[in-house]
Amino acid sequence: MADGEQKKLVDIRDRAFEFAVRSVKLCKYLETNTDVSRNVISQLLRSGTSVGANLEEARAGQSTADFIHKNAIALKEARESNYWLRLVLATETLRNDIRTGIEELRDEAVVITKIVAKTILTAKSK
Secondary structure, eight states: HHHHHHHHHHHHHHHHHHHHHHHHHHHHHHHHHSSOHHHHHHHHHHHHHHHHHHHHHHHOSSSSHHHHHHHHHHHHHHHHHHHHHHHHHHHHOOOOHHHHHHHHHHHHHHHHHHHHHHHHHHHHOO
């Protein structure tokens, strides 16, 4: 099974957790090795870790409306993470390997956004 196919089979909460782990590691790196503003790093850290937390809350939703609401927050946070990652890429000179890692993380934010958006649409149609 190819890496891409295997990733599709992973639970969205697991993907969001891994996204959070990678976001934390990136923020630590940016803080000690770049001139990226602390505010940008803080915003990325907050949004990158919030996606999974809200998906976990959605899992325990008290109603369909609560489930949709928590997923909608996760969706907004994934979109925001994508924004901060794009901003870092646009404003910072980075080694190629670091740039590639951030681009992959940005791409994962887009994939998570699509999965969560589809989850919301499916829940609304029920």
